[in-house]
Amino acid sequence: MQPLKVIVIGGGAAGFFAAISAATNPQASVTILEASRQPLAKVLVSGGGRCNVTHACFDPSQLVQNYPRGGKALLGAFTRFQAKDTVSWFATHGVQLKTEADGRMFPTTDSSETIVDCLMNAASSLGVELRTGTPVVSVTLRDVPPERLYQVTIKSGEILECDRLILATGSNPIGYKIARELGHTIEPTVPSLFTFNIGEEKLTKLAGISVNPVRLRLIVPGSTLEQTGPLLITHWGLSGPAVLKLSAWGARVLHSNHYQATLHINWLPELKQEEVRQKLFSVKNEWAKKPVALHRGVDLPHRLWQFILARVEITVERWAELSNKKLNQLLQEITQGQYLINGKGVFKEEFVTCGGVNLKEVNFKTMESKIVPNLYFAGEILDIDGVTGGFNFQSAWTSGYLAGVSINGR
Numbered sequence: 001m002q003p004l005k006v007i008v009i010g011g012g013a014a015g016f017f018a019a020i021s022a023a024t025n026p027q028a029s030v031t032i033l034e035a036s037r038q039p040l041a042k043v044l045v046s047g048g049g050r051c052n053v054t055h056a057c058f059d060p061s062q063l064v065q066n067y068p069r070g071g072k073a074l075l076g077a078f079t080r081f082q083a084k085d086t087v088s089w090f091a092t093h094g095v096q097l098k099t100e101a102d103g104r105m106f107p108t109t110d111s112s113e114t115i116v117d118c119l120m121n122a123a124s125s126l127g128v129e130l131r132t133g134t135p136v137v138s139v140t141l142r143d144v145p146p147e148r149l150y151q152v153t154i155k156s157g158e159i160l161e162c163d164r165l166i167l168a169t170g171s172n173p174i175g176y177k178i179a180r181e182l183g184h185t186i187e188p189t190v191p192s193l194f195t196f197n198i199g200e201e202k203l204t205k206l207a208g209i210s211v212n213p214v215r216l217r218l219i220v221p222g223s224t225l226e227q228t229g230p231l232l233i234t235h236w237g238l239s240g241p242a243v244l245k246l247s248a249w250g251a252r253v254l255h256s257n258h259y260q261a262t263l264h265i266n267w268l269p270e271l272k273q274e275e276v277r278q279k280l281f282s283v284k285n286e287w288a289k290k291p292v293a294l295h296r297g298v299d300l301p302h303r304l305w306q307f308i309l310a311r312v313e314i315t316v317e318r319w320a321e322l323s324n325k326k327l328n329q330l331l332q333e334i335t336q337g338q339y340l341i342n343g344k345g346v347f348k349e350e351f352v353t354c355g356g357v358n359l360k361e362v363n364f365k366t367m368e369s370k371i372v373p374n375l376y377f378a379g380e381i382l383d384i385d386g387v388t389g390g391f392n393f394q395s396a397w398t399s400g401y402l403a404g405v406s407i408n409g410r
Contacts, residue, residue: 003029006407007152007162009136010175011039014379014396015168016119021404022166023126028408030128031162033154035135035172040116042170046393047104051112054397055390056099058084066391068192068249070384073359074395080365081401083394089401093118102241104390139165139178141372148373164407168378168400171353175381179357183371187383189355190255192248195345196263198237202307203339207235209301215269218246218341220261223253228269233304236345238263245387247344251354254344261341266334267300267308273335280327288320295319298334308333352392356383366406367399376403 004027008019011034023030032039043051057063060078064071087097087105095118097105107114123130135155142149142161150165169175176186198204212230227249229242247254254261268276276298283297292314296305312329316322322330361370362377369375378400386392 003027004164004407005162006030006164006166007150007160008032008166008168009139009152009178010034010166010168010170010172010379010381011036011130011132012168012170012379012396013040013043013119013393014170014400015166016040016123017397017400018166018168018376018378018404019128020119020122020126021401022164022407023123023128024404025408030126031160032123032128032130033134033136033152033160034130034132035174037133039130039132040119043116043119043393044112046112047106049112050106050110051115052104052106052390052393053090053097053115054083054086054105054394056083056103056105058082063391063394066389067384067386067395068251069354070359070382070386070395073362073364074384074398077364077367077398077402081398083390085401086394086397089397090115090118093122102389136174136178139182141182150374164374164376166376166378166403166407167357167381168403170380171356176356179377179381182369182375184361184369185358187355187358189353190251191344191346191351192251192354192385193244193352193388194247195234195239196237196243196247196341197259197343197345198263198339199342200339202310203233204235204237206233206303206307209233209304210240211267211301211304213269214242215266216242216246217264217266218250218254218261219264220250220253220257223250225250225253231265234345237341238339239345241388248352248354248385248387251385254341259341259344263339263341265337265339267304267337268298268334273331276335277331280331284319284322284327289318291317292319292322293317300334308337311337352385353380354383354385356381359383365402367403368406376407378403 006022008015011032019030096108098108138153140151149161152160210232214231215228218225227242227246230240232240287295312333367376379396
């Protein structure tokens with residue numbers, strides 16, 4: 001029996017996992033083509049160099065709720081390979097994962113190199129050939145009855161042939177180009193997971209202050225989105241998990257509005273507005289002679305409290321001097337403060353793209369194209385993206401695994 005020739009284009013998380021899964025078939029000859037000199041580069045820098053491998057969410061129906069795009073398609077896929085399978089796979093290959101308080105899972109070594117080494121060793125031990133610095137420029141189908149072979153042309157001019165092709169190019173334009181030329185539809189790509197630029201100097205001077213939780217409401221024409229979670233004030237505006245999740249769910253609508261929007265912040269979401277009002281009245285009554293700037297009566301960082309007072313233009317020194325009108329304005333500012341978003345920043349650790357290969361054109365049991373036989377997809381080339389917290393890696397592991405095992409006939 002002739003060996004099955006498999007080429008994986010893309011040496012990232014999805015590409016390696018697909019190659020490893022395919023290579024468990026002894027009859028499969030598997031080659032990874034990676035354009036850069038550094039395979040698994042995104043794995044290496046993710047999670048601040050610790051690699052957020054997955055998330056401790058082991059119910060597929062709950063897991064899919066963390067994907068602004070692709071959740072419905074992933075539901076069946078996650079019943080075949082989900083987060084607990086990822087944990088088990090790495091454990092079998094000598095890497096233990098730990099769960100942090102927010103559910104994110106990291107290697108116990110706190111080093112992404114542990115994950116990179118594990119994947120490189122697993123691929124090598126199965127005979128996977130890794131070719132780095134090998135950019136692909138085009139792919140064509142050649143009919144060689146009874147087979148159809150893929151011809152992969154690399155930049156040097158060399159042409160490689162394979163029976164099975166896996167596209168795992170991430171958001172690299174060449175992947176979209178190849179998929180489109182082979183007959184697939186590409187959903188327009190726009191950034192996901194980014195921070196908000198807010199041109200308010202007094203706010204950005206608070207850089208480094210974090211508040212957990214806050215409730216955010218994003219208002220753009222025709223759409224309102226909400227998220228609750230930790231918020232970080234930065235030198236350019238706002239970041240933190242709540243902002244990143246909001247940017248993911250609002251990726252398309254924010255893009256279409258040129259990243260101009262209104263953001264409402266509730267700094268004390270665990271209290272009803274009336275409860276915040278009562279707290280402020282209590283402070284006014286009990287600490288009438290105390291300075292407003294120093295005795296806040298609500299659980300907010302001191303510098304943030306002073307910023308909020310300035311925003312409402314409260315200039316009186318003592319609580320006794322504060323009018324009910326100003327107190328109500330203060331209440332509004334704490335629970336419904338309005339900020340203008342005037343652009344997006346980047347989230348360098350986990351840059352993610354919304355858009356890619358249309359999911360209706362892919363069989364999510366096998367990750368095989370419904371349009372072209374023996375063509376498979378894995379990872380971010382698909383129109384799938386998750387919020388921050390290990391979810392994007394999980395869709396890479398799942399789609400890579402399913403593509404690989406489908407190829408090797410298991």
